[in-house]
Amino acid sequence: MPTLHADKKVLHVDLMGESIRAAQGSMVAYTGNIEFKNAGMGGGGGLRAALKQRIAGESISLMECTGQGRVSLAQNADDVTVVDLGNEVLTVESELILAVTAGLQLDVKFTGLQGVSTGQGLATTTVTGTGQVALLSHGPIIPLEVSGQYPVVVDPDAYVASRGQLNMSMVSGVSWRSFVGEGSGEPFSLRFDGQGVVYIQPAER
Amino acid sequence: MMEQTYNPMTLPSNDNVNAYSFSVDLNGQWFITKGAMIAYYGNITFQAVTAFASAQAWVAAKFSSPVYIHDWVVAEGQGKLILGDRGFDINSYTLEDGNLTIKANNLLAFDSNLELKQSIVPGFVTLIGSGIFLASSNGPVIFVEPPFRADPEALLGWADVPSPSVHHDAEWMTRSIMASVQGAFGRASGEEKQYDFTGQGTILLQSSEAVRRDNALMRLVESQTDLLAPHQAGQLGQRLVARAQQANQ
């Protein structure tokens, strides 16, 4: 099993003959003998994958890194956090995946935020199985617990990922209509209840 | 590896969660900028300040700054409210019957006990009274004491010091004219003008940033051009367009 080691804004991966999948273009340096090749959209093979590719656009493209040595990955000086999965499902905004270990299965849905359209053409990825996922975020990730006692409300731009048995609903945010001028700020927020964890970033996308 | 998971009990009360986010223990009202809310637990409502202003005169009194009022929201209720600003560093400041002037674009939130006023120095606001406020910065804030000269882009704010005066580096200007440096009469690089502080107090600085969009500042400066005669306004417009084009090169 390759070791994923996050060092603030860089992910170092030590490979001993195995391979990992990483966001295309994220390699900044490597030592040893490493091969890089295209790994497609990460959502199964064949026609289904081709369809997803066309619909989701370029929102997730992966490359496979195989060999013996160390690969250093980074993207846009974003923070890197490693999440361990133990036979479970992690739902992530596709563009925030930096790397996944082999054995994890990826499935891509072409609407972001689990079906909520934010008009940004995002895609959501579900990562299933046992292994490690390296996530990107603008500022360090804050994991928030969700339980029967405390549901949580999250700004859509701050949402990174979630795991567990969660229900997501939209709640109206501020009465933004009274605002003049541009700037982001979704007119709604996301409410999560159930049992699990929601990962947020202290910034907008 | 993943850090600890937070819940409403374990989230800090009026303290940073990490360098880029702050957890407010809300029990009443706070003014926050639109877009500052990242997440919250509990029962909290958010309303634009403008919606309040007519109904509640006291909000209008707190906000005697029409230029900035459009960017603000009142958060009201009970719970833990997590605030952030585009991944910038967040710091909280506690005033005890004091005052602190801060760059308006960097002010993120303040509790309703404080009063906000527009500063004489364009682009800055002054907070007065006793309470907590939050400001964001590009990298950790640097505190220095006067006497000090600060680059206008790097200046974040000041406390207890008299308002700064503008210092023009006369020697730089002379030499640059002699050396025929391009843009000698404009703002070539930034070293030719600084804000000069003397006296006692604290000055807050940050690594100068690419100019962040400050809509309120634009409204402020635009309103000041009312002083110009029409043809002067046209000339100014042309110079501004040329500057924008040069910056894009």
Add this chain to the structure above:
Amino acid sequence: MPFEQVNSKVVRAHVSQATPVLSRRGAMLGYDGRVVFRPVHGQGQGVGGMMGRAFAGESNPMMAAEGQGSVLYGYRGLHVVVIDLKGETLTCEADRLLAHDASLTTSVEMIAQGGIRQAVRGAVTGQGLFTTKVNGMGSVAVLAHGGAFAIPVNGQPVGVDPQAYVGHTGNLNVDLQAKVGWRDAVGRGSGEAMQLIVTGQGTVYVQASEEKF
């Protein structure tokens, strides 16, 4: 006196009669004491030793700080890495230099002549045609997007994304190579399927981003 790293984005340089400092324009955040700033051009050593002419297309006019006091330097919130040279040479792209002791010698490698390979390297790293060599005893503050980390090079070759390359010290050979499949590794709009292969003995500095700034 070496530069002080105030935080990840700001350094403090102590300026005195014996130790003037050179910086890129627009990098000065503030200063105390009696410090005078003036524009300089070219390369050389010391403030007086700077050659007056500007190369056509040179993207790096500098500012000299002289007098007595301390100056804070930073640029647009970018991360700053301080590298203290003890006689060795640092090679990096000219527009990554934030500030350095004026006592250090600088020279520019013009890649106008030299083979196709060198010309392409200049184009790929976005620098145009110039890399700067800084040599001597003193501090250099270098800009990186998201900070930089050091990879020691010791016999084994190290592959680096040209956009993530910040600079290197020591006796290193930095070669540009094309490689099949490399586009997937460094792709994303760069168009080139190029990598930098670093060999020799020294240290290469890589930034945590594949975007220049």
